[in-house]
Amino acid sequence: MPGKVVRGKLCPECGGAIHLGKERYTFRGVDFGEFEVYVCGRCGDSSFTPAGARAVDRVARAKGLFGVDNEVHAHHTVAHEKARA
Numbered sequence: 001m002p003g004k005v006v007r008g009k010l011c012p013e014c015g016g017a018i019h020l021g022k023e024r025y026t027f028r029g030v031d032f033g034e035f036e037v038y039v040c041g042r043c044g045d046s047s048f049t050p051a052g053a054r055a056v057d058r059v060a061r062a063k064g065l066f067g068v069d070n071e072v073h074a075h076h077t078v079a080h081e082k083a084r085a
């Protein structure tokens, strides 16, 4: 059920009106909870709002799961081990 219309923002896919909504997000099988998203009222395309994206990032970091930092670290470790081998 769509929330209020976001003024001045249109769907990049179809040009429909964008509504604020909530969407459940899971990453690698872990349920992060529900976050604020923009949802197109016409085609249903959704993307995180800036606040929603920050909230996802916070949960990911709290769970020690994300993304960029861990992967950078992993690559670094692999390179280091190859250098020693």
Ligand SMILES: [Zn+2]
Residues within 6 Å of the ligand: 011, 012, 013, 014, 015, 016, 040, 041, 042, 043, 044, 045
């Ligand atoms: Zn759309």
